[in-house]
Structure formats: structure tokens, C-alpha cells
Amino acid sequence: MLILFLAMYSWNQRTRALDDLAAEIGLELAGAVLKPLRSLQDSGQDMWDRYFDLVAVREENEDLKQRVNELEAKLLANGEDMAELKRLRALIQLPVDQSWRPLGARVLAGRMGPNAVLDSITISRGYSTGGRPGTPIVTHQGLVGRVLKASAHSAIALLLTDPGSRIAVFAQETRAPGILTGHGTGQPMEVNFVQRAARVHEGEILITSGLDGKYPKGIPVAKVLSVAPSDYTQFMAIKAEPLVDLHHLEEVLLLEPTGIAPPPDLGAPPKEIHGPPAPARPGS
């Protein structure tokens, strides 16, 4: 039995046939069960919000009105900054990357079962609906991770906090490049290979550099928590935390590669900063 198991294990390591079968059947079935369960949960939540939570609504309304006033004032103040940002973008020719198409997806669950050992989430899109393995996942706050494995209509995404996650990043202001590495849920991430001369500071935002060819350039990823010269290497020891609250994800955006090149008037950026080529469509 042991020899049989080891033979099966080695064969699957090489061909991934059983992994594909398990994803195709197991993940698809789990997704099919979870989608109606999530709908039921939403209905229950809606009822609760509409009928039982009215007490807090008036107070919340007052708060929100005040907040809207504050935000309108801020918006007016930031108008000039926005104009400047547009000018600067045009100036430095940041690629407005049309090679990625955003697709909304629902988060169905976190880790499921004894075999789910990586920091991951299950989402409601699979390879037939835009969630192919490798597809980057973002929210309006920043990067979440990428699709690890997929069935036809569900997929498992690896979060950027997983110890196996490596993302090529830049510091937004100092433009210092580095590799962002996860250290597990709740643990600060580490930015490796940042030169000692780089003047990265606490609170600086890290954005994807696109140099790894896996993520589009310019997506905010994390905020620097601490910067110090490393005791062991010739680089800086930088800790960072994700911008996205990974514990409370409900909806995410998948960035599907379209294969469309950026518009020529923006200037053709170096080839490597764009995403992977669009995967071949079945039947094409």
C-alpha cells in the first residue's frame, strides 16, 4: 500500500493529474455548495440590517451627513492635488495598462479543510469565468494576491501574506525596488533586497513594480512599518503590512490579462513591466 501511495504521489508530482481532478471535482462541488449558502447568509444579513438594525440608523445618518460635509471640503482642497497627479502621470508616462481587465468576484470562504495549509481564500470565479491560475487579485485598497488553482467556476487564491508569496515592489516615493515576502497571517511582511542607500521611510506605500511579470505595475500593496539596516545582510531590513484588510474580504477584483498593448500615445513602457500574455482561449 505504501509503495502504491508513493508511486501515486510521485506520478502526481510530475503530472499534477490528480490535483487537477481534485480541483475540477472537489473545488467545483464545494463552490457549488458555498454559493447558495452565501446567498442565504446575505438574505439573513439583509433582513437583520433592514428590520432589526433601524435603531442605529438615525444616529449613523447624522454621522454620515457630517462625514459627507467633511469629505466635500477635503475634495475641494484636494482638487489641485488631483490635477497635479494627472500632470505628473503624463510626465513620467506611467502606463495606463489596458492589458488587464477587472472582473468582480465574491469571496466564498477562507481556508477550508485539513489540506488548506496556505494563506488563501476561495472565490466565485474559475478558469472559465476569468479566474485562471496566476490572475492577480485586488480590491479598491490594494493588492490581495493571485489565483493559485481553479476549477471551472471557483478558484483558490494565494494571499500576499503567505510565506510562499513573493512580489516585486517599488517604494512609491523613493522608487527603491525590493521583493515583498509574506510571513503568515497576522505577521508583518518583509521587503528583501532593498539597497542600504535607499531612503525608504516608515509609512511609505509599496507598489507593484511589475518586474516579476505577474502583477500590473502601480498597484498599492503594503505600508512600511519599520526600516533599519539589516544585521545579517548588506540590505535594509524592512517590515511592512498589507493595505487590504485580508480578514474581512467580501468582494475582490480579478485582473484578467487581455493581451492588449498599452496605447502608443502614452509611450511604450519596457516589455517586462506588463502582465503575462493573454492565455489561449479554449478552442482558439
Add this chain to the structure above:
Amino acid sequence: MSALRDILWWLCFLAVAVGIQAAVPGLDVMAVGLIILLQERDYKNMLWLLPAFILLQEGMGTRVFGGVIVWYAAVIMLFRMGRWLFEAENFLFIFLLSACMGGAYYAVAWLMAPLQDLPFNTHDILDKSLIQAIFIPFAWKLLVATRRGKGHVSES
């Protein structure tokens, strides 16, 4: 319990198990179903349920295929060893079995981590093993209560 009712019961069990596993990371609810199948010596249903359990767990998981097979093999082995000493439906037996299964859960994670070059977080796995061990007796009691029509095979 008629065959159709039995199949419906197992389908409901699978749906509930997936729902609970989505709420409690790392927990294996289907292992309780496997214990019930072994207690009832229901090999006919085990023929389709065990592959279904394995495919579901492997599909939902992020490890390379194989870990769940080792884990369920450990569950079956522990059950058969325990049945030599105890009556299969005895709560004490289930209690001891769940404690051993908690240990097996930890051992499988420890075994598979270097094989697949995965990080092994001792505290995290220990917590999950404990949750698994505590969960089994209560889930078993509840599930057996819903299967009163089914004759459990008692064996010393």
C-alpha cells in the same frame, strides 16, 4: 433507514460539512462521517463517499494531492486498532479516538510539510489539531442522534 433516505442524509451531511469547514479553517468535518461509516460497516456507501471526501478535501485544499489520503488512512487505522479494545459505539472510545486523531492530524501536517516544501507553523497546527480533537466527539454524538433508524453495529 431506506437506501434513498440514507443517500439523502449523506448528501445533506456533505453540504453541511462544506459549510462548517468554510466557517472553521482547518477543520475536517468529513472525518466524523468516515467514523460513522466504519461503525456502521456501511461499505457500500463508503465506496462512493470516501472518494467524495478525498476529492472534496483535496479540491478545497492547497497542498499537493496525497495528504488527505494519508490522513484518512490514519483515521481508518486508528479506528480499527481502537475497536480491538473498545465497543465501537462507546463514547469513551470516540473520545480516545478523537484524541488520537488530533495527534494524527498534527503528524500528517508535520509529515507533508517538508515533502511539499511548505512552512510548518507549530502553534497553528497544534491549535487546529486540538480543535479537530474537541470537535469530533460532539459532532459524532449529534450525527448518530440523527441516524437513529440506522442500526449501528456494536462490536467488542
